Amino acid sequence: MxxxxxxxxxxxxxxxxxxxxxxxxxxxxxxxxxxxxxxxxxxxxxxxxxxxxxxxxxxxxxxxxxxxxxxxxxxxxxxxxxxxxxxxxxxxxxxxxxxxxxxxxxxxxxxxxxxxxxxxxxxxxxxxxxxxxxxxxxxxxxxxxxxxxxxxxxxxxxxxxxxxxxxxxxxxxxxxxxxxxxxxxxxxxxxxxxRGDVACTVTVRTLANPVHSGMFGGAAPDAMTAMVRILDTLHDEHGDTVIDGVERGSWAGADMDEDVYRDGSSILPGVEFLGTGTLSDRIWMKPSVTVLGMDLPNTAEASNVLLPEVTAKLSMRVIPGSDAEAQLEALMSHLRAQRPWNCEVVVERVKVGNxxxxxxxxxxxxxxxxxxxxxxxxxxxxxxxxxxxxxxxxxxxxxxxxxxxxxxxxxxxxxxxxxxxxxxxxxxxxxxxxxxxxxxxxxxxxxxx
Known part of the structure; x- marks a missing residue:
């Protein structure tokens, strides 16, 4: 046959x-x-x-x-x-x-x-x-x-x-x-x-309007700097996603071929992998947060001002067996709790994929x-x-x-x-x-x- x-x-x-x-x-x-x-x-x-x-x-x-x-x-x-x-x-x-x-x-x-x-x-x-x-x-x-x-x-x-x-x-x-x-x-x-895919946006506000970076920079916080500090809390020094309530596990099937992964992912020579544990665990049974995009001026249009507001869109892959709704809520709660210099932080749900x-x-x-x-x-x-x-x-x-x-x-x-x-x-x-x-x-x- x-x-x-x-x-x-x-x-x-x-x-x-x-x-x-x-x-x-x-x-x-x-x-x-x-x-x-x-x-x-x-x-x-x-x-x-x-x-x-x-x-x-x-x-x-x-x-x-x-x-x-x-x-x-x-x-x-x-x-x-x-x-x-x-x-x-x-x-x-x-x-x-x-x-x-x-x-x-x-x-x-x-x-x-x-x-x-x-x-x-x-x-x-x-x-x-x-x-x-x-x-x-x-x-x-x-x-x-x-x-x-x-x-x-x-x-x-x-x-x-x-x-x-x-x-x-x-x-x-x-x-x-x-x-x-x-x-x-x-x-x-x-x-x-x-893995499931959950997503949200986070908006950071620090000023009522843009102001001159020379006259006011150094004391008045700009939204981009606050956003960088918030995003940095999502990973530890190894690159593992570290958010309270977000689950992780271990992979029991075939191993991910490291050469195949390196070729397919186009990682530059000398650049290290993120995270800890086996490669299979990292890509199939551990969570990962990615910043998909950010609303801010590009370099050609940038001027000498402090940015009053920045919005980023985040996606997080969640592991098989986890509750995607609960995992998204854990991510959003984590983001809301990050308020460098007492800035305003608004987090909004985008989607949940189980x-x-x-x-x-x-x-x-x-x-x-x-x-x-x-x-x-x-x-x-x-x-x-x-x-x-x-x-x-x-x-x-x-x-x-x-x-x-x-x-x-x-x-x-x-x-x-x-x-x-x-x-x-x-x-x-x-x-x-x-x-x-x-x-x-x-x-x-x-x-x-």
Missing amino acids: SETTATDAAALMPDVIERLEGLVRIPSVAFPGFDAEPVHRMGEAVVELFEAAGADGVRLLEVPDGYPCVYADLPGPAGSPTVLLYAHYDVQPAPKSQGWTSEPFDPTTKDDGRIYGRGAADDKSGLVIHYATVKLLGRDRPCNVKILVEGEEETISHLEAFVESNPELFACDAAVIADIGPQAPGRPGLTTAL PFAVDEAHPAIVAAKDALSQAYGAPVESIGSGASIPLVASLKKVAPDAAIVLWGAEDTERSRIHASDESVDPGEIERMIVAQTLFIEEFAASTGS
């Missing part, structure tokens, strides 16, 4: 790559302020993609206050399980300031064989993996298959509320989230834990690991991810007994998702097509359908 599936997937790859390149050419950035037309065009292109795969009834569903999602419900044999395939069609912005060496929306195959372009990995690779899976399964698919493709995963998503309001549409026995990947190409990895841990004993997870092992011809690594996928929590609400299969072609080592020169290895796409097709066949068989 696996040899036939592998042969069929290999034969389909020229079509898959052509379709991936066509999708990458659509600049489907759903962030506020960007042109909405390409995002809507991308939604229509995804409908056409799955129609070309032989799926019936593919349609756009309006998501209140957001971009439409693509949906289909493809029937299988009576009594068979339901597998939901998820990906997203929106992408991160690709500003020239990131330092791209090729045009981000002109897919380019370079000497290393990888396809470069914004969204080539995250997550248009997931789209074509699902496309090929549906096509290879054909109309005699062994179980029910649902398709769910989001249009605003990279920004403020409205899909979670929509899913929770329409549970009958998204009920399933297993949900495959093809928006992640292994440590490196050729190394099969199943993600078994996701962490997640996979039940590795679930029959779908057992089948997924076996399918990966067959497709790659290698043992499967159980790995974590510091990334967050908030939809997972919503899917678990509408289908609490469903397994969540987290995999894809976005390898840690080279994909550079969200950054310049994002790329995907076509070999990973092919292997994942084989793995996903085998998984659905094996899971359907294991349930007795």
